[in-house]
Amino acid sequence: MxxxxxxxxxxxxxxxxxxxxxxxxxxxxxxxxxxxxxxxxxxxxxxxxxxxxxxxxxxxxxxxxxxxxxxxxxxxxxxxxxxxxxxxxxxxxKMVLPGLHDVHIHPLESASDATHFTAAQYDTIDGYQDVLYQAASENPDAAWLIGYGHNIDTLLDLDISPKVLIDEVIPDRPVIIMEQTSHSMWVNSKALSLANIHASSRDPIGGVIGRNDVGELNGILYDNAGNIAMDLAMQSLGDEQSQNYIGFVEYTQPMLLSHGITSISDARVYWQRGQLDTWQKLQADGVLKMRVSLGLWAYPEASDESQIRALKSFYNTTPNSLLKIDQIKFYMDGILVNTTAAMKEPYKVDWLKLDGNRGVNYFTQARLEKYIKALEPSGFDFNIHAIGDRGIHEALNAIEAASKGTARHRLTHVEVVDPEDYKRFSALGVIADAQVAGEFTQPHHWQEMQPLLGRERADHLVPIKSLSENGAMLTLSSDWNVSTLNPFIGIANAVTRQPEAISLEQAIAAYTINAAYAMRQEDIVGSLEVGKLADFIVLDRNLFDVTFEEIKATKVTQTWIHGNQAF
The missing domain is CATH 2.30.40.10 (Urease, subunit C, domain 1)
Incomplete structure (x- = not known):
């Protein structure tokens, strides 16, 4: 309409x-x-x-x-x-709501055409190799062939080394394929060589170099090991910035507005790859139509002193600007399914042969404290990826030790939380940001984590009800494109995921006023009140009058930002 x-x-x-x-x-x-x-x-x-x-x-x-x-x-x-x-x-x-927020999303990466092909999940070697043949023939001039989308579990179940699978098709130029969670990269021998990764290489900070049972490289680079290789691949493109710009203007922003999302936080701005420049150009060109806060990526392998100086120089919260540069994105750990999330007790399996088998740290507690002390006085809030109970505990410890209490730091994902840490979120003023729009987060999938974590730790994953009952401020977000960006699927899942379900009122607040607080704009948006800006949406149904399943099918008929119709 x-x-x-x-x-x-x-x-x-x-x-x-x-x-x-x-x-x-x-x-x-x-x-x-x-x-x-x-x-x-x-x-x-x-x-x-x-x-x-x-x-x-x-x-x-x-x-x-x-x-x-x-x-x-x-x-x-x-x-x-x-x-x-x-x-x-x-x-x-019709029902009217305040404009919705997504405080953890990847709006440049997820819609850019910088990648050349999609490698879906296949059950056979031929399935993957057919995709690789086609991608190579369609992109003959690409210095690096860049793909996205496979599932690492299926890949590792094949009777061939992932590295060799690519080498048989494309031996003469580097290939890198991002796994759908973004926490591992699949590469060939040429890519390993260019990244200077060889059999005697040590794991980088926050990363793991995948090997087979006899210590040979298998072509899987976990977490930050993969990030380092992807940075090389993206540098070869030459037009990543323009592709990111076009993808946001032509696809991502219209789609966000059509789903009633009026404010977002980019949860990982690779400023060394020009993504900060892209956002600033979007603002300068007048094509940015929504409110955006940027989370500048903290590079684990960087010198702390030089990185802190650079991050300080980027801070910018110009009044009345749609774009704010006021957040830092840290990773404490990896993810559960790769056994790289930081856990207090060892995993039940030992795939990666890590010392202690308790996951990895991108940043240690002591190092995070250093960044908080240096950057919090400049006005930065930290958006901290923390999935395992050890990663969450160490992040809370760092905030308790180093924060002056004026920041609005948040831990995002919060998948395995030690119940002893539930009350610390409220006590420390730390926001709990969770993603429940993905089907894989629903309770009937919790048992799938039992082989990795055991029954007790695999229960109550993403405990949004427990955190809320213990006073934590809760926000809900998408982590798109790991999960759908549709907030109504997130709302419906949040109110049905017993025993960790919350009320409809709580779910709406998590996407509106709470999220506005996380973006430091609750004084102007996030609720509909006299004196606030007219950011609001019109729905095709009243969420309080339909079943929870029907909430998922909700459509936005109008989106308004600052009193102007944006959709």
Missing amino acids: NKRDTMITFTAIALSCVLAGCGENNTLTTQIEPSDPQFADKVFSNAAIYTVTQSKPWAQAMAVKDGEIVYLGDEKGAKSYIGKKTNVYDLAG
């Missing part, structure tokens, strides 16, 4: 029909225009407006002037805000 379809400019006489009612025959009645000159630009009437406030959670009408909400209340009270030039929108009883 476009603006022309929904907006009608009325005279003062016709407006009384909309707000006072004229009956089914639409007979007009006369209304004398109010004497108050402070008329609104727009009035939204006949709506079910869920404000996400405790004092007044529901309203029927809303008036907006100069992009700001000037009235929320009943239909009668909205009349005084209507003048000859006021545009009135009859929303026909």
